[in-house]
Amino acid sequence: MTVQQTSLSAVRPPHVRRLGVGGGTALCAGAVLGPGVLTLPSLAAAAAGPASLLAWILLLAMCVPVAASFAALGARHPDGGGVATYVHRAMGPRAAATVGWWFYGAVPIGVVSAAWIGGTYVADAAGWGEAGAAVVGGLVIAGALASNAVGLRMSGRVQLLLGAGLAAVLLCTVLASAPRVSAAHFTPFLPGGWSSVGSAASVLFFAFAGWEAASHLSGEFADPARDLPKVTRNTLLTITVLYLGLAVVTIGVLGPAAADTDTPLTVLLTRSVGAAARPVAAVAALFLTFGAVNSYLAGASRLGAALGRDGAAPRALAKGCGPGEVPRRSLAALGCACALLGVAAGFGGADLDLLMRATATCLAAVTLAGLGAALVLLERRTWLWWGVLGSAVLTTGVLAFSGALLLLPLVLAVASFVFLTARRLRA
Template identity: 85%
Template sequence: MTVQETTLSASARPDVRRLGVGGGTALCAGAVLGPGVLTLPSLAAAAAGPASILAWVVLLAMCVPVAASFAALGVRFPDGGGVATFVHRAIGPRAAAVVGWWFYGAVPIGVVAAAWIGGKYVADAVGWGEAGAAAVGGLVLAGALVSNAVGLRMSGRVQLMMGGLLAAVLLCAVLAAAPRITAAHFTPFLPGGWTSVGSAASVLFFAFAGWEAASHLSGEFADPGRDLPRVTRNALAVITVLYLGLAVATIGALGPAAADTDTPLTALLAQSVGVAARPVAAAAALFLTFGAVNSYLAGASRLGAALGRDGAAPRWMAKGGEPGEVPRRSLAVLGTAAVALAVAAQWRGADLRLLMEATATCLAAVTLAGLAAALVLLPRRTPLWYGVAAASVLTVVVLAFSGWLLLIPLVLAVASFSFLGLRRGLVRR
């Protein structure tokens, strides 16, 4: 497979010749931050109450070896291929094709979830209810599909601005809520038992995918060996401060109400700003979710074209994948799947948590594949290698809490292997 279109995070980076530590940190942190964090604190609180903070802490701790190993691999293999490149080198092309299918399959689910988040913030601001949230989410999805179909792409500056805006919104929400944090909101600390922490972690993984972005950026630094570790450390620091601050503020300031809102940032800001926080949060959420959906579809449509070109998907999907062209066939597949999922979610009464858990399951599978590659490619019996081994075990545990949703990456893997086998059989004939 090609290099730069193999992950969502790769699609979100601008075309640059040389990156500095500051720009690299912004891009790497921005790849991890995403619209999911606009609603995940309340979903985690609903799953585990105050103990959801433990899920945040555990996943942040897991990020250290994950980010460090992807950065180390990026230094050793400095190109844009990221996880797919590592899996190809360590395990083989068929495994790399499965990783591509996992990313491609995760995108329709993820963009529906992201669009719905924006819809919920707008509906909360104007009092439209669930039907209004679904309608706004549908408009976000349709707008992003049309934008990509006509070939409109967001510039690197706009993407960096979106990441900065999201970080600013999170920081403002945390600071606004800080004076209202009370110890009483942290008791009882573990109302749902220890298994509830695992359930919270399974949905929170949505907010922790994207560390492979550092490896995608590796070829764009003047000195990857010097700059990439610094960028990774800086991004880890930013993510840790924002995520832990948000987790503590959500529980400490909102208390039991944290589990009952779909728009936790609005609730946090409203405690200080009042009703004026609603339109501000809604506008920010709408802008951020549209940008994220647009970027995800742009990158994934090129991923589909690359899969088709390299024989890992039907050849007709490759059309439009050349530089400067629009991969409309691949985009049509993504759009059809996303619209079908959105309609099914509304018809069957599926909730946002289910969509985010399904996306997180696919992304966790990709992370596990990258960690498996790291165990093969990195020097053995070093502190980093043992850290990768521990992170692999933890990722398996998180995946176990996905339950029946594991069928999604399993079905995608079977479909990938079946297609490759069928194609090989046809070629032999």
């Protein structure tokens, strides 16, 4: 059994012959960066205040062995299945199926979260309020579902442009806001105690999914063993500069007010360059959100079809999994789940913070499974193996701060086990 596409952020790139370090870095950085970063600095500030910087640093440090191990496994076992392929090799098909269910279950939550972010930025610029944000978010999801249903796919160049656009917006925000940073806004540094740092890390994990993108790219390099480490280092440097820079200016410029806004980039740019930045930030957020939602649904619908084809999910989902076909049944299942979640959120059943924490919990479970596989497949007692072990411990700690949301991956794992057991008994 092969389970494909296991990252909310990692969309398998188009076929590129002899991919270079520059192009590989652009694709990998684009997979890690996502629309969540447009609001996560505020959510983290609400959880831990200035100490949320420690959560950013902690997760960035954890990324080093995670990225290095996925790059090493991608070089040794080139395959489009990513983490699920490694889990299959290390732990067997049932564990790989569970990873697939975790990702498939996380996508509708992540899609609603991303659409909500885009809708909030547009509504903030237009003065439409929460109802306007919900309408815009719904239109984003509907447009992405329609695009995928008719078989339209965003080209690799468009995806790269969207990723480059997000990086440019973040960098401009950091540079424009840096002169306004005030040291007074960093005190008191730890208002919520040390546990608040763990709470901030549990929601920030949303911004750190996608490192298995390196494994999806491995077959496209002329020399994966030589180029993947360089791509990984370049991507780590890029996200470190952007994430830490954004976190510092959000706290340093906005202070306690950072926790009170859902559109921190708009607020930062407005204070730095004036009101003209408001529509610019809204348009950028809308395009980035649509691109992310479209990619999420494209990858997840094919994953659902692959799970159905391989017997890890209902066979009905398998229709449309062939080359050039459109997995409309899997897409419809995702669309129904998005609609139900969107309606529940609209009537107060969930807020953006809760949705992003739920998505991050499932993604952290996927990452932990990948790290477990790396501990089995990589050479033991090397510096990389010990680094993976340390990251696995940190990821477990982040998961512990998810609290009741741990029920989500647990329920999905039980559902996967029950389905596979029932299918075997019927057979």
